[in-house]
Amino acid sequence: VQRWRYAWSVTNESASSVTPAGEWSRVREHLHERGLRWTPQRRTLIEVLSRTDGHVTGAELIERCRQVDPTTIPSTVYRTLDVLEDLGLLRHSHGADGREEFHVQPGISHGHLHCRSCGTTWEVPADEAGVIVDAMRQGRGFAVDLSHLSIGGECAGCAGKKAT
Amino acid sequence: VQRWRYAWSVTNESASSVTPAGEWSRVREHLHERGLRWTPQRRTLIEVLSRTDGHVTGAELIERCRQVDPTTIPSTVYRTLDVLEDLGLLRHSHGADGREEFHVQPGISHGHLHCRSCGTTWEVPADEAGVIVDAMRQGRGFAVDLSHLSIGGECAGCAGKKAT
DNA sequence: ATTAATGCAAACGGTTTGCACTACT
DNA sequence: AGTAGTGCAAACCGTTTGCATTAAT
Numbered sequence: 001v002q003r004w005r006y007a008w009s010v011t012n013e014s015a016s017s018v019t020p021a022g023e024w025s026r027v028r029e030h031l032h033e034r035g036l037r038w039t040p041q042r043r044t045l046i047e048v049l050s051r052t053d054g055h056v057t058g059a060e061l062i063e064r065c066r067q068v069d070p071t072t073i074p075s076t077v078y079r080t081l082d083v084l085e086d087l088g089l090l091r092h093s094h095g096a097d098g099r100e101e102f103h104v105q106p107g108i109s110h111g112h113l114h115c116r117s118c119g120t121t122w123e124v125p126a127d128e129a130g131v132i133v134d135a136m137r138q139g140r141g142f143a144v145d146l147s148h149l150s151i152g153g154e155c156a157g158c159a160g161k162k163a164t
Numbered sequence: 165v166q167r168w169r170y171a172w173s174v175t176n177e178s179a180s181s182v183t184p185a186g187e188w189s190r191v192r193e194h195l196h197e198r199g200l201r202w203t204p205q206r207r208t209l210i211e212v213l214s215r216t217d218g219h220v221t222g223a224e225l226i227e228r229c230r231q232v233d234p235t236t237i238p239s240t241v242y243r244t245l246d247v248l249e250d251l252g253l254l255r256h257s258h259g260a261d262g263r264e265e266f267h268v269q270p271g272i273s274h275g276h277l278h279c280r281s282c283g284t285t286w287e288v289p290a291d292e293a294g295v296i297v298d299a300m301r302q303g304r305g306f307a308v309d310l311s312h313l314s315i316g317g318e319c320a321g322c323a324g325k326k327a328t
Numbered sequence: 329a330t331t332a333a334t335g336c337a338a339a340c341g342g343t344t345t346g347c348a349c350t351a352c353t
Numbered sequence: 354a355g356t357a358g359t360g361c362a363a364a365c366c367g368t369t370t371g372c373a374t375t376a377a378t
Contacts, residue, residue: 037332037377059367073335078368080333093316099367113306128303132315135295140286141320142277151296152257152312156305201352201357223342237360242343244358264343 023089024050030087041076044069049090049104054123055112058100093148103147111149118158124149187253188214194251205240208233213254213268218287219276222264257312267311275313279322288313 027046028038048064056064058078065072081102084090091103111124111132129146136142191210192202212228220228222242229236245266248254255267275288275296293310300306 032378035332035378039333039377041334057367062367071335074367075336075369076334113300113304114312115306116309116312122304128299131299132296135292136277136315136317139292140277141323142279142315142317143319143323144315144317145280148278148280148314148316150312150314151300151306151308153300153306153308155307159305159307196353199353199357203352203358205359221342226342235360238342239344239361240359 027084027087027089030089031083034087036083041069041072042080044072045077045080045084049084052104055101055103055121058102061102091147109146111146111151113155114150114152115155115158116152118155120155122155124151191248191251191253194253195247198251200247205233205236206244208236209241209244209248213248216268219265219267219285222266225266255311273310275310275315277319278314278316279319280316284319286319288315 024046027042031038031042044065045061047068048061052061052064058081061081062072062074062077065077081090081092085092089104092100093103094101109126111129113122113124114120124146126146129144129149132149133144133146136144188210191206195202195206208229209225211232212225216225216228222245225245226236226238226241229241245254245256249256253268257265257267273290275293277286277288278284288310290310293308293313296313297308297310300308
């Protein structure tokens with residue numbers, strides 16, 4: 001029933017970034033080192049991930065994979081995400097809407113700021129969050145993991161609209 | 165089919181706290197003011213909520229209601245939670261496991277600290293979180309809502325165990 | 329030839345919805 | 354009497370699982 005289409009060559013919009021600087025270029029080797037396999041489905045997901053920075057939900061990734069390969073099956077995506085998390089290339093938590101949220105490149109750790117009015121999410125880089133990390137360490141001996149720092153509230157833009 | 169059982173008198177373990185100091189004592193009036201009704205099912209949920217401090221998931225509330233009244237129906241609980249949130253007695257967000265999390269007494273606003281090792285959750289009171297609120301306001305004009313502050317990491321206890 | 333990975337379909341779990349019925353007011 | 358609220362069952366949605374099949378090694 002004609003699965004296993006290789007959509008790769010059709011969709012490398014930005015050939016230069018398909019295998020970007022980072023982690024993704026060696027996934028294939030990482031997998032092989034562990035006796036795991038490099039499949040077209042995984043290739044598709046890696047391509048999508050390599051174009052993604054920050055955070056995505058599982059459902060979003062499936063959607064994007066489907067654009068590359070319409071035959072994408074959810075369970076395959078989720079299973080591959082599990083594997084990638086085992087390899088340490090990914091980390092997941094849960095977003096404000098309760099869905100799985102995957103963080104790409106956990107090396108570059110940062111927190112998140114969510115505006116309840118406009119729904120926008122911003123990253124809080126490590127230096128800006130330093131004050132939080134310090135406060136929790138000193139007060140409680142708690143080691144903050146920035147990738148699991150989530151701050152809700154209202155952004156300057158939305159607050160401004162109301163005020164006027 | 166014998167619904168509408170009043171389990172109230174059977175389960176007032178701590179009669180003194182059934183109608184505690186706060187908000188819950190006047191829910192009935194709040195409802196009536198808006199033309200809404202006081203039903204046994206709502207009474208059950210209010211009783212459960214009055215014994216609850218901090219945060220619970222919807223599923224947990226249903227479970228606890230069922231202990232008071234085994235005939236509790238999920239949709240009724242969720243619908244009442246909606247109403248209570250409209251009345252401002254409750255606020256909900258999403259917890260680390262992705263389920264709805266209801267915050268009781270939103271007046272006493274606080275953040276949460278989650279340890280990834282032992283799973284414990286601590287409250288971060290307003291004064292302790294002040295440094296975060298200030299940092300975000302000054303840096304970005306962002307108004308932090310403490311009830312939506314979630315910090316993940318590892319607590320002193322768990323970090324200690326590893327070190328030794 | 330092995331066996332990891334896939335496709336598929338069914339299950340899961342918390343939450344939501346539609347609708348006829350019930351009981352607060 | 355009028356209508357808010359309920360019970361029930363089915364739908365929902367993202368995610369997970371079991372299993373026979375397929376394909377990477």
